[in-house]
Amino acid sequence: MVSSSHEALHRIFQQEPGLFARAARHLGVAFPPPLSASELSTDLTETRPLERRVDTLLRMETEDGSFVLAVESQSAPSVDKPASWAYYLSHVYAKYGIPPVLLVVCPDRKTAAWAAQQFDIGPRQWPSLTLRPLVLGPNDVPVIDSPDEAARDIPLTILSAALHRCEPEADAILNALAKALKSLSADDETTAGTFIELTEQGLGTSRAADLWRHLMAVDLSFFQSQTAQKLRQEGREEGRAEGQANALLLLLHHRGVEVTDGDRERIESCDDLDVLDLWLTRAIAATSMTEVFAPAGETSGTAD
Template sequence: MVSSSHEALHRIFQEDPGLFARAVKGLGITFAGPLTGAPLPTDLTENRPVDRRLDTLLRMDAEDGESFLLAVESQGKPDPDKPASWAYYLSHLHAKYGLPPVLLVVCADRRTASWAARHADIGPPQWPSLTVRPLVLGPDSLPVIDSPDEAARDIPLTVLSAALHRRDPDAGAILKALATALNDLSADDENTASIFIELTEQGLGKTPAADLWRHIMAADLSFFQSQTAQSLRAEGRAEGREEGRAAGLAEAVLRLLERRGVVVSEEVRARIVGCSDLETLDVWFTRAVTAESAAELFTPGEG
């Protein structure tokens, strides 16, 4: 099953195809820009029961007239069968479209990035007929972007930086810089900001950085309409259809406090669970977005 973090590491290139050229500069590879990308079908299945699918496939067109195919693979762990699949992808794409293909492998951990960067020779050692040479982006090949100004200059690159450095000590600084940049962007283009908010959350996977990101999103009222806050509210209302709307919304309040690290006493828990008034629960949910203590749900502004 494809994980959401897997999805984010290649989908970010669909949102901004030009990110490819900017990201691989750190590898010493230069592609003429500006680049535009058009999505192509990722299904490489033949007329026999062999299902082969890329993660993302783009036709990249540069201003100088150069065109090539960009195949993006999000790789979560070393897989000895992958080089053969990649060789098939590249050969098939070259034959089908008549354009030179480039394989970009995006890895969120160093061990996988190191493995993926090895050149794979296909053929006898005396004369390999084919060599697979992927470009690999991992934590060591993409810079840490921890300045709000720098993040604002290239939000997609910062989202990718956050995803690839999600297990590093620098993750928090990247996320804070990104949040500031997205806050400014949301004032002009809320839809685009929401896309990158969601991609960031997906790209962080199940890591402490993901919990920090949810906390940052919840703590800033300008992001109250973000996917994170809305999904929590929706979860509560969905549960409410089965168990009573008030019970579902009460659970959403408790879940939000828990995700933000706010301590909830048994007395407070009982008060929230025991409330059956939807308007009151909705007010408590809104206050839970910024509350530093559970008591602030009931007496906001006091210690």
Template sequence: MVSSLHEAMHRVFREDPGLFARATRALDIPPFETPISATPLPTDLTENQPVERRVDTLLRIKAAGGEYLLAVEAQGKPDPDKHSSWAYYMAHLYAKYKLPPVLLVVCQDRKTANWAARPVKIGPPQWPALTLHPLVLGPGNVPVIDTPDAAARDIPLTVLSAVLHGRDRNVDDILKPLAAALRGLAASDPDTATLFTELTSQGLDKTEAIKIWRQLVAADTSFFTSSLSQEIRAEGEARGRVKDILLLLEGRSIPVSDTDRERITTCDDLDTLDRWFRRAITATSTTEVFAEDPTQQAQQQ
């Protein structure tokens, strides 16, 4: 199953193809030119054979010096089987499009990045027919962007920086400037701000940093229309309704057992909480508050 992190690490290049050239300028290689245009290509590299082969993101990049293909792979851990897949991708793309292909591997941890960066010679040792040489971006070579001005100048690169440094102890140094930059962007381009807010959320999923990111977005959800901000708003409304129910029952001197209290405080469905609140206005016990609706009782009979 494809994870949110996996999606974020390659989708960010699809949303801003120029990010590739900017992100690789810190590497000790000849620079790639800023793209003039980029065309998404089908990611399915399967031919008439039973094995399906699919690259994560594939772009046809046009720059002043010519065209090339950019194949982006998000890699979560070392996998020796990937070497044969990547070699196939490069050979297939060159044969199909007659353009030089570049393999970019994006990794969130240094161990995987070091593994992916090693050239792989394919063929007998005395004369390898091919050498697979991926370009790798990871926490070791993507800079930490930790100032508001730098974040605002290049939001996609800041998103990539946040995702790849998502497990760093000081990741909040990136997330705070990024949130500020997205807040500013939302005033003029809310759709793009929403897109990169979501990509950041996906990239930080299942890390401790997602808690920091949620707090930053929750600090002013009016700037964001993303599903994350909507979820945070709903959670805030639910917590408020839980408090209202407990205060109402206490004010009406209706006993609330530990079990009943846990049932109320752990409920995050706002419709259910609203129903319990309305019942708590006239109920004489928590049993009446939790009673099933007549329509539900009829369906069960």
């Protein structure tokens, strides 16, 4: 039962709203006196289902104790997000009684800079709630372009690739990651396949995504795997000669095979998907365009 003293300590402000500003001065906080005040319903119970979902929520146990990690992927600044994030953290704390931490992962510097600011919720004189997200953006995750370093922490390398996907370093990161996954696949193809898929998702629709798909589809260590066959089949099912031509040119560039203007024109003008697929298969191991363009049936030393 709520005591009368409890009632008095808050109802006095209903009776005299201006008391708040006067009393707050004793705390060293200057609020202006209210021009008007109106009572709102004190019932904050949700009367209808309201779906609120954090992207990822993890209970973390450490030697220093437990905390709940809420992870949000944020692609652009949003004026509504700070309120949602504050709700997530308050709800998690009320539900589990464990300190929450908010991590926001941003794929571009502008969004990361916005998310990294301190969000004060409340009037400027005394914000009642301060939101301080931890933020990971392109400036916060290193470029991992060494196969050895990539092999030591493949998940971090995947995050590096996703956050630097639109930058010049993306190709080097993906090359290092491909080599690291090649070693992993020998022991655990299922895990390697999961990492391949996560990488592709993280790259989105960037140019780097095209390179990654074909690195995985044509790399000899993955060539016979179900993942590689699926990727190659998806490329075929697009039914677009232009897409196959672009894939071939990307692969040749990745492998360092010299392509003349005439070679490029021949590839881009070809509209025969079977021929393009033959050239793409040969390009896996070819060292020159002569091997790629060899007449059908001629031995060129490339993989089929």
